Amino acid sequence: MSILAFVEIAEGAIKKTSQEAVGYAAEVARMRNTTATAVVLGEIASAELENLGRIGAAKVLQAADSRLNEGNIQAYANVLAQAVEKENAEVVVLAKSSLGDAVAARLAAKIKASLASNAVELPDTSNGFIVKRSIYTGKAFAYTEMNSDKKIIAIKKNVYTPAETENKASVEAFSPTLQEADFNVKIKETVKATGDILLPEADIVVSGGRGLKGPENWGIIEELAGALGAATACSKPVSDLDWRPHHEHVGQTGIKISPNLYIAVGISGAIQHLAGVNSSRVIVAINKDADAPFFKAADYGIVGDAFDVVPRLTKAVKELK
Amino acid sequence: MKILVCITHVPDTTTKISFTDNNTKLNKAGVQFITGPYDDYALSRAIELKEASGGTVTVLNVGLAETEPTIRKALAVGADDAIRVNAEPTDAFFVATQIASIAKQNTYDLILMGRESIDFNSGQVHGLVGEMLGIPSVSPVMKLDIEGTTAKLSREIEGGKEQLExxxxxxxxxxxxxxxxxxxxxxxIMTARTKPLKVVEPTGKEELTTVTKYELPAPKGACKMIPAEEAEKLITLLRTEAKVL
Structure with a gap:
């Protein structure tokens, strides 16, 4: 028996959320008296891979096949199923993501595993195998008993901070059998912002709403985000109006985030927006309307004009550093 | 083209969630139920595809009789007929088994659903169904066009999108x-009343998960207000008090 962690790569580096998944998997492995194996698909520099040992992986399985450099849902599910078999894995841990979610679902059917998505804590194995997960878009939790032999846990960001050690993982090449049918879905083109901090990966997120009056005013949001090393986000009306791209939309029907710090500027705080951000550790609301519902959900609030307040915050952050 | 659209019947997005029976059941009192917002997108696209190039749209819901008003609404916006699998949808594997079973009895060209339900947010049923049927599954899909027997899609990824065929x-x-x-x-609405809604009993009972207990998040403390003229103080507080900078 072992515990697997599925590791995603972005721009040649291991994603931060995947590192959390490796740490979580290592902790589950300790609970089950076994070891954690990280599975990396595609070609990546080996120095990166050994470093997975520092956060708890005893072994890294690398399928360095160029056909796996792009995130293909069916191929990935097929390869992970083979890794589960090879390692006789009981649990597969992964970070929630656009690719991870889609892959995990197919993998669940392949290996007949129960799947707990949006896990927020380590499993409770004192009596069975129970995972606490976030449901109703962050409005509640469900303690979910996983009744199958094999289990998949998709964790939310910021659920687990891996402890750093000096250990190095042993890297093992892995050559799964790939079939042509795995690549039936052809990736024709990938349009992706490069260099930016990806929203689901970010520790700090600065978000703007309709209160900013127009896309031309986004400079103040970007400057504050730049000073903080944060990702930028927006509310649904803003992406509906095409002021910002859809992949920046956080909320009930957009991306759900759980960073350390979420700063909302000119967003009133409708329940649908809060649903997507209420798992953030610390929330700051900046709004000119003192009655904005966001102040009820925030930890810190400033009632004021964004065009005055935000540049002053940017300046204060720069002075601090 | 034959399209199957799977819909969920979920509490409205503005619902204040609470539980009863010692935190083992959703308190449905006063809760308004709606079609899952993501499922509504799937349904709308299915109707558009049918209007553009013909075919049929069948709506499928796994749920008890209480979901029929939601199913009728889907018929009212243009679906041709509906199937309700008479069972409580408490486990993704169970729900996917039901959908796959219906899909095996009728050959559909396209099976659409929301990227996730807004009650359990797992987003796994489409992948499970795809695997159970041995056909591709793609999610989350932001654009879908059909040219002959080819689907052209745009899938959202972190920081962008990919174009798929x-x-x-x-x-x-x-x-x-x-x-x-x-x-x-x-x-x-008038024609929806007479459109066929077939009720079938579930196939198998196997569930892989059981919810043992629900819990509400701890209430949030009071918001600390900082006067606008002292806005810079926020940065100090985030560093020294909240320790997030």
Whole structure:
């Protein structure tokens, strides 16, 4: 028996959320008296891979096949199923993501595993195998008993901070059998912002709403985000109006985030927006309307004009550093 | 083209969630139920595809009789017929088994649903169904066009999107902006009453998960207000008090 962690790569580096998944998997492995194996698909520099040992992986399985450099849902599910078999894995841990979610679902059917998505804590194995997960878009939790032999846990960001050690993982090449049918879905083109901090990966997120009056005013949001090393986000009306791209939309029907710090500027705080951000550790609301519902959900609030307040915050952050 | 659209019957997005029976059941008192918002996008796109190039749209829901008003609404916006699998949808594997079973009895070119339900947010049913049927599944899909027997899709990824092509049949988990939500008109509501809604009993009972208990998040403390003229203080507080900088 072992515990697997599925590791995603972005721009040649291991994603931060995947590192959390490796740490979580290592902790589950300790609970089950076994070891954690990280599975990396595609070609990546080996120095990166050994470093997975520092956060708890005893072994890294690398399928360095160029056909796996792009995130293909069916191929990935097929390869992970083979890794589960090879390692006789009981649990597969992964970070929630656009690719991870889609892959995990197919993998669940392949290996007949129960799947707990949006896990927020380590499993409770004192009596069975129970995972606490976030449901109703962050409005509640469900303690979910996983009744199958094999289990998949998709964790939310910021659920687990891996402890750093000096250990190095042993890297093992892995050559799964790939079939042509795995690549039936052809990736024709990938349009992706490069260099930016990806929203689901970010520790700090600065978000703007309709209160900013127009896309031309986004400079103040970007400057504050730049000073903080944060990702930028927006509310649904803003992406509906095409002021910002859809992949920046956080909320009930957009991306759900759980960073350390979420700063909302000119967003009133409708329940649908809060649903997507209420798992953030610390929330700051900046709004000119003192009655904005966001102040009820925030930890810190400033009632004021964004065009005055935000540049002053940017300046204060720069002075601090 | 034959399209199957799977819909969920979920509490409205503005619902204040609470539980009863010692935190083992959702308190449904006063809760308004709606079609899952992501499922609504899937349904709307299915209707658009049917209007553009013909075919049929069948709506499928796994749920008890209480979901029928939601199913009728889907018929009112333009679906041709509906199937309700008479069972409580408490486990993704169970629900996917039901959908796959219906899909095996009728050959669909396209199976659409929301990227996730807004009650359990797992987003796994489309992938499970795809795998159970041995056909591709793609999610989250923001754009879907059909040219002959080829689907051209745009899938959201972190920081962008990818353009995909695949031959039908296909399962897709949908999200905005794939289509505009449709609002039923009076004629639609009238005709929906007589459109066929078939009730079938579930296949098998196997569930892989059981919820043992629900819990509400701890209440949030009071918001600390900082006067606008002292806005800079926020940065100090975030560093020294909240320790997030």
């Amino acid at each position: 695949v031959s039908l049949p296909l399962v897709a988990g949908c999200q905005e902006p794939i289509a505009e939500w449709k609002i039923p008109n009076m004629r639609g």
